[in-house]
Amino acid sequence: MANTLLLDVKQVSRSFGGLKAVSDVSIQIYQGELIGLIGPNGAGKTTLFNLLTGVYEPSEGQILFKQESIGGLKPYKITQKGAARTFQNIRLFGNLSVLDNVKIAYHQRSKHSIFASIFRLPSHFKGEQEMTEQGMELLKIFRLDHKKDELAKNLPYGEQRRLEIARALATRPKLLLLDEPAAGMNPQETQELMQLIRWIRKEFDLTILLIEHDMSLVMNVCDRIYVLDQGQLIAQGTPAEIQLNPRVIEAYLGQEV
Numbered sequence: 001m002a003n004t005l006l007l008d009v010k011q012v013s014r015s016f017g018g019l020k021a022v023s024d025v026s027i028q029i030y031q032g033e034l035i036g037l038i039g040p041n042g043a044g045k046t047t048l049f050n051l052l053t054g055v056y057e058p059s060e061g062q063i064l065f066k067q068e069s070i071g072g073l074k075p076y077k078i079t080q081k082g083a084a085r086t087f088q089n090i091r092l093f094g095n096l097s098v099l100d101n102v103k104i105a106y107h108q109r110s111k112h113s114i115f116a117s118i119f120r121l122p123s124h125f126k127g128e129q130e131m132t133e134q135g136m137e138l139l140k141i142f143r144l145d146h147k148k149d150e151l152a153k154n155l156p157y158g159e160q161r162r163l164e165i166a167r168a169l170a171t172r173p174k175l176l177l178l179d180e181p182a183a184g185m186n187p188q189e190t191q192e193l194m195q196l197i198r199w200i201r202k203e204f205d206l207t208i209l210l211i212e213h214d215m216s217l218v219m220n221v222c223d224r225i226y227v228l229d230q231g232q233l234i235a236q237g238t239p240a241e242i243q244l245n246p247r248v249i250e251a252y253l254g255q256e257v
């Protein structure tokens, strides 16, 4: 299992004006791995996520997902191909219910026809019912089922973060990209989130790439870690190797590793 290359980022760069936010970065992620992406503020982590999910097009280099080039494809195309993400700044539909937030994600990937929806054909209702059932299953996993009718914006912060992950999972990804999933959580919530991430990885047969500033989370859950600094990849290795890497320590000097 660990030998199938799922994501192959080949010498990818992205410039904004004169600034190389991501510079000649190569990353290989194998199926089933849980990989951390760390680096000081402004290192280029979110830009790399944006390149992987079609928000930006690479200026140079190639991104292969399941051996297919995805660099520059529209975000919804990349979602359909099996890569889903969460955002550093939560992006839920605040005025929709918790359940509808998840159901919308099913719509994104479902092939069930707009024609059937408009004319309210039986297949439309069957599709709706299925989405409700599957959505509730996901909400149960994330312990949000009892809040299904609440507006997303009224959930406490930690629950909004969990709902974002549930919504990403509803698109049935192979690759899940999590941008600071523990941001703003207290230590207990972070601990629970760690266990949940480990569990969904197994249960949904996921490969996960995770940006996170909480080093205890990164060091505890990740198989391997990539470190960016000023757009460049400065280190990669196991958590133990990364913690001892002089270049990483230098990049974080003055910050807690």
Ligand SMILES: Nc1ncnc2c1ncn2[C@@H]1O[C@H](COP(=O)(O)OP(=O)(O)OP(=O)(O)O)[C@@H](O)[C@H]1O
Pocket (backbone or CB within 6 Å): 016, 019, 020, 021, 039, 040, 041, 042, 043, 044, 045, 046, 047, 048
């Ligand atoms: N759309 C853009 N236009 C211009 N500059 C950008 C844009 N997006 C990112 N940058 C710049 O690229 C660099 C990398 O930013 P990025 O947000 O990817 O870093 P990061 O590692 O995610 O940082 P943080 O940990 O603070 O979120 C920064 O200098 C940022 O200002």
